[in-house]
Amino acid sequence: MFMLRVLKVQPLPGLRLDLELTDGTHKLVDLTGLLSGPVFEPVRNDPSFFARVTVDPEFGTVTWPNGADLDSDVLILGRTPA
Numbered sequence: 001m002f003m004l005r006v007l008k009v010q011p012l013p014g015l016r017l018d019l020e021l022t023d024g025t026h027k028l029v030d031l032t033g034l035l036s037g038p039v040f041e042p043v044r045n046d047p048s049f050f051a052r053v054t055v056d057p058e059f060g061t062v063t064w065p066n067g068a069d070l071d072s073d074v075l076i077l078g079r080t081p082a
Contacts, residue, residue, distance in 0.1 A: 003022075003060075004021055004022055004023055004072070004076055005021065005022045005059070005060025005061070005072045005076075006019050006020070006021060006022075006055050006060050006061055006062060006072050006075065006076070007020045007021060007022050007055065007060070008020040008055060009053050009054065009055050009062050011050055011051045011053050012028075013047075014030070014032075015030065015031045015032050015035065015044060015050065016028060016029065016030050016031065017029050017031060017053065017062065017075075019062075019075060019076070021076065022060065027075070027076060029075050031044075031070070034070060034074065034081060039066065039067065039068045040068050042064075042066060042068075043064050043066075043068050049064065049065075049066075050064075052064055052065055056069065059072070060072050061075065062075065
């Protein structure tokens with residue numbers, strides 16, 4: 001079964017990401033309501049840190065240098081974070 005994952009990510013102003021998915025489509029995601037808790041504090045409060053987002057090539061999700069990450073099912077399918 002094909003699992004849709006994030007292939008590339010582009011940070012945008014306003015805590016938004018442009019995700020390129022493994023099927024070639026793009027999805028704009030507003031992270032405003034998803035960045036709660038202390039691990040996401042630098043992500044939501046420092047635009048330069050937010051811009052350091054990358055894709056984890058093994059899991060196909062987005063991550064930041066401090067270890068904060070968001071599951072691709074949350075990003076792509078709109079599921080509730082654990």
